[in-house]
Amino acid sequence: xxxxxxxxxxxxxxxxxxxxxxxxxxxxxxxxxxxxxxxxxxxxxxxxxxxxxxxxxxxxxxxxxxxxxxxxxxxxxxxxxxxxxxxxxxxxxxxxxxxxxxxxxxxxxxxxxxxxxxxxxxxxxxxxxxxxxxxxxxxxxxxxxxxxxxxxxxxxxxxxxxxxxxxxxxxxxxxxxxxxxxxxxxxxxxxxxxxxxxxxxxxxxxxxxxxxxxxxxxxxxxxxxxxxxxxxxxxxxxxxxxxxxxxxxxxxxxxxxxxxxxxxxxxxxxxxxxxxxxxxxxxxxxxxxxxxxxxxxx
Amino acid sequence: xxxxxxxxxxxxxxxxxxxxxxxxxxxxxxxxxxxxxxxxxxxxxxxxxxxxxxxxxxxxxxxxxxxxxxxxxxxxxxxxxxxxxxxxxxxxxxxxxxxxxxxxxxxxxxxxxxxxxxxxxxxxxxxxxxxxxxxxxxxxxxxxxxxxxxxxxxxxxxxxxxxxxxxxxxxxxxxxxxxxxxxxxxxxxxxxxxxxxxxxxxxxxxxxxxxxxxxxxxxxxxxxxxxxxxxxxxxxxxxxxxxxxxxxxxxxxxxxxxxxxxxxxxxxxxxxxxxxxxxxxxxxxxxxxxxxxxxxxx
Numbered sequence: 001x002x003x004x005x006x007x008x009x010x011x012x013x014x015x016x017x018x019x020x021x022x023x024x025x026x027x028x029x030x031x032x033x034x035x036x037x038x039x040x041x042x043x044x045x046x047x048x049x050x051x052x053x054x055x056x057x058x059x060x061x062x063x064x065x066x067x068x069x070x071x072x073x074x075x076x077x078x079x080x081x082x083x084x085x086x087x088x089x090x091x092x093x094x095x096x097x098x099x100x101x102x103x104x105x106x107x108x109x110x111x112x113x114x115x116x117x118x119x120x121x122x123x124x125x126x127x128x129x130x131x132x133x134x135x136x137x138x139x140x141x142x143x144x145x146x147x148x149x150x151x152x153x154x155x156x157x158x159x160x161x162x163x164x165x166x167x168x169x170x171x172x173x174x175x176x177x178x179x180x181x182x183x184x185x186x187x188x189x190x191x192x193x194x195x196x197x198x199x200x201x202x203x204x205x206x207x208x209x210x211x212x213x214x215x216x217x218x219x220x221x222x223x224x225x226x227x228x229x230x231x232x233x234x235x236x237x238x239x240x241x242x243x244x245x246x247x248x249x250x251x252x253x254x255x256x257x258x259x260x261x262x263x264x265x266x267x268x269x270x271x272x273x274x275x276x277x278x279x280x281x282x283x284x285x286x287x288x289x290x291x292x293x294x295x296x297x298x
Numbered sequence: 299x300x301x302x303x304x305x306x307x308x309x310x311x312x313x314x315x316x317x318x319x320x321x322x323x324x325x326x327x328x329x330x331x332x333x334x335x336x337x338x339x340x341x342x343x344x345x346x347x348x349x350x351x352x353x354x355x356x357x358x359x360x361x362x363x364x365x366x367x368x369x370x371x372x373x374x375x376x377x378x379x380x381x382x383x384x385x386x387x388x389x390x391x392x393x394x395x396x397x398x399x400x401x402x403x404x405x406x407x408x409x410x411x412x413x414x415x416x417x418x419x420x421x422x423x424x425x426x427x428x429x430x431x432x433x434x435x436x437x438x439x440x441x442x443x444x445x446x447x448x449x450x451x452x453x454x455x456x457x458x459x460x461x462x463x464x465x466x467x468x469x470x471x472x473x474x475x476x477x478x479x480x481x482x483x484x485x486x487x488x489x490x491x492x493x494x495x496x497x498x499x500x501x502x503x504x505x506x507x508x509x510x511x512x513x514x515x516x517x518x519x520x521x522x523x524x525x526x527x528x529x530x531x532x533x534x535x536x537x538x539x540x541x542x543x544x545x546x547x548x549x550x551x552x553x554x555x556x557x558x559x560x561x562x563x564x565x566x567x568x569x570x571x572x573x574x575x576x577x578x579x580x581x582x583x584x585x586x587x588x589x590x591x592x593x594x595x596x
Contacts, residue, residue, distance in 0.1 A: 112502050113512030114519050145511060162507040166473055174472045175464055204410050207541050208506045209460040213443060214411030221412045243505050 001054040001297055002047060003287035005280075006061035007119055008032050011042070014281065015050050018298060020288030022281055024050070032060050039067040040091050043099075054296055055099045056287040059119035062087070062101040072106035072116060078155040079125055083293040102290055107159050115160055120147045123255050124156050125289055126282030138245070139253040142260050144169070146241060162241040168234060177215045177233065182226040190263065194228035198235020199242075199267045208240045238267045249273055255282055299352035299595055300345060301585035303578075304359035305417050306330050309340070312579065313348050316596060318586030320579055322348070330358050337365040338389050341397075352594050353397045354585040357417035360385070360399040370404035370414060376453040377423055381591040400588055405457050413458055417581070418445045420588075421553050422454050424580030427587055436543070437551040440558050442467070444539060460539040466532060475513045475531065480524040488561065492526035496533020497540075497565045506538050536565045547571055553580055 005012040009031035015024040028046055035042050039061065047055070062070035073085040085103035104118030120141045127139060128151060135152035144165035150158045172178040197218075201211055215233050218224045224232055245252075251274045254261045258277075265275040291297045303310040307329035313322040326344055333340050337359065345353070360368035371383040383401035402416030418439045425437060426449060433450035442463035448456045470476040495516075499509055513531050516522045522530055543550075549572045552559045556575075563573040589595045 109503070112504065113499060113509070114515040114521075115511070116515055116518065160504055160508050161511040162505075163510045164507050167507065167510070170468050170472050174468050201411060205407070205542075206410065206458055207460075207538055209444075209462050209465065209535065209539050210458050210542060211411070212461045212465070213413070213459040217412040217414055220414065223412075237507065240505055241507050244503075244508060 001056060001288065001291055002050055002052045003122075003284040004043075004055060004057040004061075005059050005119055005122060005283045005287075006031070006057050006066075007059040009034075011046060012280070012283070013046055013050075014284035014287075015052065016284060016288055020285055020292075022284055025281070032063075032066060037065075040093055043091070044093050047094075053097055054291060055094075055097055056086075056102065056291050056296070057100065058102040058122040058283065058287060062104060063118055066101075068101055070101050070103045073103045075105055075107040075159065076155045076157040077105055077121075079128070079289055079293055082121060082125065083290045086290060086294060098296070100291075100294075100296070102287065105156060105159070109158065109160065112160075117147050117159060117161070119283070120149070120255075121156065122283040122286035122290075123278075123280065124149055124151065125286030126284070127151070127253060127255065127278060127286075128154055128156075129285055129289055130278075130282075137253055138249050138251070139255065140264065141255045142238075142264050143256060148244065160244065162244065164237045164241045168237050171212070171233065172230060177212065177229070180216060180219045180226060181229040181233075183230065189227065189231075190259075191228045191231035192266070194224055194231040195235035195263065195266065196270060197224070198232040198237075199239035199270050200235075202236050202239025202243065208236075211236050211240070234263060235267065238263060239270075242267055242271060242273075245271075245273070251276065253278060256280060299354060299586065299589055300348055300350050301420075301582040302341075302353060302355040302359075303357050303417055303420060303581045303585075304329070304355055304364075305357040307332075309344060310578070310581070311344055311348075312582035312585075313350065314582060314586055318583055318590075320582055323579070330361075330364060335363075338391055341389070342391050345392075351395055352589060353392075353395055354384075354400065354589050354594070355398065356400040356402075356420040356581065356585060360402060361416055364399075366399055368399050368401045371401045373403055373405040373457065374453045374455040375403055375419075377426070377587055377591055380419060380423065381588045384588060384592060396594070398589075398592075398594070400585065403454060403457070407456065407458065410458075415445050415457060415459070418447070418553075419454065420581040420584035421576075421578065422447055422449060423584030423587055424582070425449070425551060425553060425576060425584075426452055426454075427583055428576075428580075435551055436547050436549070437553065438562065439553045440536075440562050441554060446542065458542065460542065462535045462539045466535055469510070469531065470528060475510065475527070478514060478517045478524060479527040479531075481528065487525065487529075489526045489529035490564070492522055492529040493533035493561065493564065494568060495522070496530040496535075497537035497568050498533075500534050500537025500541065506534075509534050509538070532561060533565065536561060537568075540565055540569060543569075543571070549574065551576060554578060 003014045011030040012027045107115040146162045309328040405413040439445045444460045
């Protein structure tokens, strides 16, 4: 089968063997934003030469602005609940194939606003498969919109979102703070002392709106160079994201790209928390499990 | 004399009588960003027809990117300290005039990053003149970079900054959240229920990075319309700004434009705090007091 993680800005496909192991992997900048609302030709092109009958997809491709809107499944939810919510879509230019889209998850914390995810649930299912039950565990999937999930006994019981990555990008590109930075350094060089100062400052008095101003003043007073400011801002924001962590957490599972995980790992270490890293290919494993529960694969 | 509040994006001038009362007032979009580093011709043009010999200025005009850098005066600071830090500048195209620039203030909270202000100190001095000593008082000057000051017995003892206004603008114009909004409604219509929901949500569990995502989900789930989202975001951010308030605060002095003050007044009221509003022309009063202490006016 073929597993596809199709998000707003990226497209990732995995060709799997009968056990769900990854045989081949492809990725492209063919996210929803690049598709102009026409998805079938993109899928046909991206999967050329892969003849497998079954295609299971997750991500924003199942959203209102995607190929076909698949309703959210409410937490707590496990493999069976998510598998039951899958939708099959037709694709006339891909004859002889069966194409499914997995649902995203929704959650309503007591007294809070609604939460949603699309795509991360496939990675969480992959992780649950590796953990083989037990719990509770805390899982973080860092990114543009980081997701923090609580999993327990094979189910995703609750989650919340932090807009860390998007705020970082928007502030760096469009704010007065960004104008003070050596932006090129920020994208290529990780300055560990500046990052750590950011994480430490995030725990000081005053909230994030106040701490952001310190990007300006630490530059103005020569405490940090223009090349260090991007790492400092990153540390500030990730530090604030970690404040949502339950006080008793001792270990966090991280799922994501190596570069991002290393930042989160060092921020967690500053709080005395151990991180266990997992790669993004967990999504393929999760989608294979969904296919298995629906009896689409052996 | 003439009092000038010259900031990054705006220029405001006040012609004062011998008592410091405002006779005439001018404002222009002639802030530092519009001057291209050449200030004397702009000042000459803006003050045409006002023959007064003495000109006292405050704001970013005294910064490194302004006409002449005037060193910050450290808090705690009162009228005498700030007057002593004023610098006189020469202007060959304005013969027969004397031009002074007031210093900004700096503050270093214990264990925190440096804080700076330029321009707001003139408004605070004007307020201190009206309060005639006593204290302590809490003062908020809302804006792109809101300032919160503690004043006591005629001195500004401490202050901090919140980047509320800038974050609002950047998120509305450049983020995924902004793309969901009816931005035109946001700039013209204040939706009181959506604003109040934002203020209330800011006090819920999870930090600002999490709460920002609720702009998206409350729109997605139909809890708020696209036209309500700007007011909701404004309430969220102002609510977070107020979390920096000392728990015991019962009354806050607000200095700023009427439209902005009315938002802050309602957010404060939701926290049971009374607001007393003051107009921005307090800056002219503060600059007149500085001239008086320096014996430049009677």
